[in-house]
Amino acid sequence: MDADSDSDGSHISATPPRDPLPPPRLPPQPPPKPPTSYKSTASTKRSSHLDIIFKLKKPSSSKHDKIEPVPEPEPKVKPIQQPDLPSPVGNFPFQIRRPSDQPHPISIGRSLETLPAGFFSTRRASFSKICKPSLNFEPETLPEITAEPKINGSDGPGSTKTCNKKLPNLIRGDVPLPPVKLQKRSEEGNFVRLNFNGYKRKFTAKGKKMNSYSYKSKYFKRSKRRVKSEVDTGSLCDEEGLVSEIKLQSKAEKPSRCESVEAAISAVRNEVSDENLVRLLKALYGYDLFRDGQLEAIKMILAGKSTMLVLPTGAGKSLCYQIPAVVLPGITLVVSPLVALMIDQLKQLPRMIQGGLLSSSQGPEEAAETLRMVQEGSIKVLFVSPERFLNADFLSIFSTLTSVSLVVVDEAHCVSEWSHNFRPSYMRLRASLLRAKLNVECILAMTATATTTTLQSIMSALEISSTNLIQKSQVRDNLRLSVSLSSNRMKDMLKLMKSSPFLGAQSIIVYCKFQSYHSGMLARDRSRIQELFCANKIRVVVATVAFGMGIDKRDVGAVIHYSLPESLEEYVQEIGRGGRDGRLSYCHLFFDDVTYYKLRSLMHSDGVDEFAVNKFLCQVFADDTSSHRKVCSLVKESASRKFDMKEEVMLTLLTHLELGETQYLHLLPQLNVTCTLNFHKTSPMLLADKDTAVAAILKKSEIKQGQYVFDIPTVANSIGVAPGDLSNHLQNLKAKGEITYELKDPAYCYKIVKVPSDFCSLTELLTRWLLDIENCKVWKLDAMYSSAVFVVDTCEKTHDCNVAQQTTCLQERILDYFKGDNNLDVLDKMGQNSPFLRADIKVFLQSNSNVKFTPRAIARIMHGIGSPAYPSSTWSRTHFWGRYIQIDFKAVMNAAKAELMNFVGKDAP
Numbered sequence: 030m031d032a033d034s035d036s037d038g039s040h041i042s043a044t045p046p047r048d049p050l051p052p053p054r055l056p057p058q059p060p061p062k063p064p065t066s067y068k069s070t071a072s073t074k075r076s077s078h079l080d081i082i083f084k085l086k087k088p089s090s091s092k093h094d095k096i097e098p099v100p101e102p103e104p105k106v107k108p109i110q111q112p113d114l115p116s117p118v119g120n121f122p123f124q125i126r127r128p129s130d131q132p133h134p135i136s137i138g139r140s141l142e143t144l145p146a147g148f149f150s151t152r153r154a155s156f157s158k159i160c161k162p163s164l165n166f167e168p169e170t171l172p173e174i175t176a177e178p179k180i181n182g183s184d185g186p187g188s189t190k191t192c193n194k195k196l197p198n199l200i201r202g203d204v205p206l207p208p209v210k211l212q213k214r215s216e217e218g219n220f221v222r223l224n225f226n227g228y229k230r231k232f233t234a235k236g237k238k239m240n241s242y243s244y245k246s247k248y249f250k251r252s253k254r255r256v257k258s259e260v261d262t263g264s265l266c267d268e269e270g271l272v273s274e275i276k277l278q279s280k281a282e283k284p285s286r287c288e289s290v291e292a293a294i295s296a297v298r299n300e301v302s303d304e305n306l307v308r309l310l311k312a313l314y315g316y317d318l319f320r321d322g323q324l325e326a327i328k329m330i331l332a333g334k335s336t337m338l339v340l341p342t343g344a345g346k347s348l349c350y351q352i353p354a355v356v357l358p359g360i361t362l363v364v365s366p367l368v369a370l371m372i373d374q375l376k377q378l379p380r381m382i383q384g385g386l387l388s389s390s391q392g393p394e395e396a397a398e399t400l401r402m403v404q405e406g407s408i409k410v411l412f413v414s415p416e417r418f419l420n421a422d423f424l425s426i427f428s429t430l431t432s433v434s435l436v437v438v439d440e441a442h443c444v445s446e447w448s449h450n451f452r453p454s455y456m457r458l459r460a461s462l463l464r465a466k467l468n469v470e471c472i473l474a475m476t477a478t479a480t481t482t483t484l485q486s487i488m489s490a491l492e493i494s495s496t497n498l499i500q501k502s503q504v505r506d507n508l509r510l511s512v513s514l515s516s517n518r519m520k521d522m523l524k525l526m527k528s529s530p531f532l533g534a535q536s537i538i539v540y541c542k543f544q545s546y547h548s549g550m551l552a553r554d555r556s557r558i559q560e561l562f563c564a565n566k567i568r569v570v571v572a573t574v575a576f577g578m579g580i581d582k583r584d585v586g587a588v589i590h591y592s593l594p595e596s597l598e599e600y601v602q603e604i605g606r607g608g609r610d611g612r613l614s615y616c617h618l619f620f621d622d623v624t625y626y627k628l629r630s631l632m633h634s635d636g637v638d639e640f641a642v643n644k645f646l647c648q649v650f651a652d653d654t655s656s657h658r659k660v661c662s663l664v665k666e667s668a669s670r671k672f673d674m675k676e677e678v679m680l681t682l683l684t685h686l687e688l689g690e691t692q693y694l695h696l697l698p699q700l701n702v703t704c705t706l707n708f709h710k711t712s713p714m715l716l717a718d719k720d721t722a723v724a725a726i727l728k729k730s731e732i733k734q735g736q737y738v739f740d741i742p743t744v745a746n747s748i749g750v751a752p753g754d755l756s757n758h759l760q761n762l763k764a765k766g767e768i769t770y771e772l773k774d775p776a777y778c779y780k781i782v783k784v785p786s787d788f789c790s791l792t793e794l795l796t797r798w799l800l801d802i803e804n805c806k807v808w809k810l811d812a813m814y815s816s817a818v819f820v821v822d823t824c825e826k827t828h829d830c831n832v833a834q835q836t837t838c839l840q841e842r843i844l845d846y847f848k849g850d851n852n853l854d855v856l857d858k859m860g861q862n863s864p865f866l867r868a869d870i871k872v873f874l875q876s877n878s879n880v881k882f883t884p885r886a887i888a889r890i891m892h893g894i895g896s897p898a899y900p901s902s903t904w905s906r907t908h909f910w911g912r913y914i915q916i917d918f919k920a921v922m923n924a925a926k927a928e929l930m931n932f933v934g935k936d937a938p
């Protein structure tokens with residue numbers, strides 16, 4: 030075996046060969062209970078479970094010395110002494126969990142993806158000689174599928190105008206077209222809609238424009254004639270060269286709306302009646318009737334009531350904020366989790382609605398142009414990421430200059446840690462904060478997938494009254510659902526695709542977990558595939574969940590799940606890509622135990638232990654001085670390794686420290702904090718005489734190979750300016766030819782507001798919270814798996830259902846799941862022990878005795894999950910990697926804890 034050849038001597042394993050058969054199914058577990066409150070229950074005494082810290086015996090020599098030891102966490106300053114705790118410094122300890130740590134039976138948050146960033150501060154810094162503040166943007170993390178528009182200045186075919194002006198990501202419609210045509214356009218999918226807005230799309234390859242399919246499309250030829258009179262053009266391109274040209278109105282020109290639209294808007298402003306709203310619907314979109322839930326939601330918003338809207342995917346949620354946006358006087362801010370989603374929504378705005386977006390990959394000029402248009406009131410709908418709410422300058426525009434009529438929280442389940450897709454940055458979107466910062470009264474939260482628990486937490490965060498909940502069935506009834514257990518998924522899938530009704534499906538999406546249509550692909554290629562798919566040039570796309578979000582291709586006739594989704598929410602979201610034109614769409618799910626076990630292990634990859642949380646807190650507050658104006662930073666990569674904590678988890682903790690019951694810190698936009706600088710024109714000493722920032726740099730730098738290396742926040746703190754201002758200042762010096770420099774080490778930046786008085790209680794509170802999130806994640810996967818089993822197995826036997834009735838069975842199951850988390854039977858398939866587990870862990874420890882482990886680290890290795898401090902690139906070489914994937918993670922952790930105690934010859938108190 031290859032794995033053994035360079036492994037850790039673990040060929041003396043006590044484990045027999047892997048058993049290909051899964052352990053027997055366990056009876057259904059009792060239903061989960063709703064989440065508890067996370068108020069601290071810790072006493073002022075130090076918790077005993079924090080006390081057990083072990084150090085592994087160091088071997089005299091080992092042939093495994095190659096394996097990197099875990100880096101030693103060493104906080105610079107110990108903020109609070111805890112004398113009866115064994116010092117973590119110098120040992121890599123493990124944390125013994127309390128026996129009471131039972132899985133928390135609630136829905137969970139998936140994906141702690143990181144996004145944050147925002148503007149640099151634009152406040153003026155007081156450098157003695159050179160200081161030119163400018164509005165800068167810190168790059169935000171981009172989503173997987175990104176077609177970031179950049180306007181390039183190019184005319185559409187048939188146009189005689191050229192415009193080289195760079196404009197921001199704005200799509201504006203100014204030439205009124207008959208509404209009836211709009212309806213036709215919408216039936217042709219989002220790609221055609223793009224053209225209708227006056228764009229033609231071209232691809233660039235190696236700098237050359239290629240004819241695009243859209244350019245040739247019949248629709249484009251029609252629309253081209255219609256939009257001929259448009260006055261200004263630009264082009265839209267993603268960061269890797271996918272170019273789409275957009276016609277834009279000239280800067281000076283005011284949007285001219287169709288008379289019938291204006292009249293319909295005034296009528297609604299005078300009286301919000303059903304009749305007037307239908308007239309406006311017709312005028313804006315060409316549709317004759319509202320769909321279920323739309324009218325109710327629009328009326329609620331126009332009455333100024335914050336609303337929670339739960340409609341199935343493709344039911345038309347966007348229209349519920351677009352209509353109020355044109356009627357209400359101020360701007361509508363739409364918060365979206367992904368840049369790709371924002372771009373997609375922007376494209377889909379009816380052309381009479383002025384839209385814009387602020388995104389990470391815009392240059393400062395583009396962003397400034399968007400903000401200028403916001404200030405002059407020519408944008409009605411602005412798409413922003415939640416990270417924007419970190420930036421004081423961004424917020425000040427809305428609190429002082431521009432009135433915000435409505436804040437829309439799209440994919441609102443991201444607010445809740447009990448959802449399948451919790452995002453720490455969404456925690457920022459609390460009603461109190463939005464009211465205080467934006468002076469906005471009305472909030473619309475929209476989602477297609479939320480359990481009762483999730484809904485409760487969204488509505489509580491956004492202060493939406495329970496009477497303002499509009500909730501329709503979360504699964505459309507034009508989706509035909511089927512499920513099968515498969516031992517050879519590829520063979521079965523090919524067979525399925527060759528048989529009716531899948532054979533006749535116009536477009537098919539195949540969802541995979543571990544290989545995807547975009548793995549290893551350039552963004553440009555991914556975007557091209559998406560475009561080709563939307564234009565029906567590609568029939569089948571194999572994709573991950575990222576592909577699903579925001580895709581509004583109306584005629585997807587089949588959705589196949591090649592792998593089990595991680596939750597029923599994810600499943601519903603993905604099948605929701607099918608049948609958006611209202612026609613039948615066929616959705617088949619293949620599931621198998623191997624995938625289930627693999628996913629089950631992955632659910633533990635974000636988990637952390639109390640010890641790590643405690644160390645993290647020590648580091649976060651280590652820099653505290655009496656001055657709370659100081660900017661502190663935490664370099665993401667090194668901190669992640671040091672605490673064996675994913676970056677998203679660190680961000681979650683930091684966000685909680687800012688937005689939890691007590692505010693301990695204030696998060697700032699992320700920065701690259703390490704600067705390596707060279708002087709060119711003037712000598713450093715002479716320049717320092719004229720420039721306080723340079724003087725501080727000389728003072729705080731280390732000189733490495735003739736270069737000045739310093740920490741941006743440290744220098745900025747020493748002269749009392751914001752790090753962003755110092756960066757701007759460096760840019761100015763660079764522009765003058767005085768210096769060149771490089772920035773690296775992206776870091777979380779924050780200011781300390783209050784040092785916790787009781788680190789132990791806070792540690793316990795945070796750990797408990799993260800543990801509950803981890804357990805919820807596991808529970809969600811189990812609920813998904815159990816539903817699949819139920820449909821192919823239990824349901825058939827107990828309810829006498831046949832395959833044709835699987836739709837009803839699964840629909841009922843999904844509805845039960847979303848209705849209440851408490852009444853669903855969930856299988857727990859995991860084994861609780863193995864006779865060889867302890868012996869294997871012992872061998873593993875002996876053969877890696879130079880490395881320090883925690884029980885969680887050992888359990889991760891036994892489950893085949895890499896982590897920042899124990900990467901799979903190193904540890905997958907061990908013979909034990911993934912060996913116990915079928916044994917419950919917690920059981921492996923407990924076994925590891927016991928073996929670690931034996932190994933160090935100590936016992937827990």
Ligand SMILES: Nc1ncnc2c1ncn2[C@@H]1O[C@H](COP(=O)(O)OP(=O)(O)OP(=O)(O)O)[C@@H](O)[C@H]1O
Nearest residue numbers: 215316318319320342343344345346347348477581
């Ligand atoms: N009243 C209506 N009549 C006909 N079509 C409509 C109506 N309302 C919305 N639509 C169309 O339905 C499609 C889906 O709308 P939209 O993208 O807003 O759905 P959604 O609920 O946001 O879906 P998802 O959650 O998947 O993003 C769009 O093409 C939209 O134009």
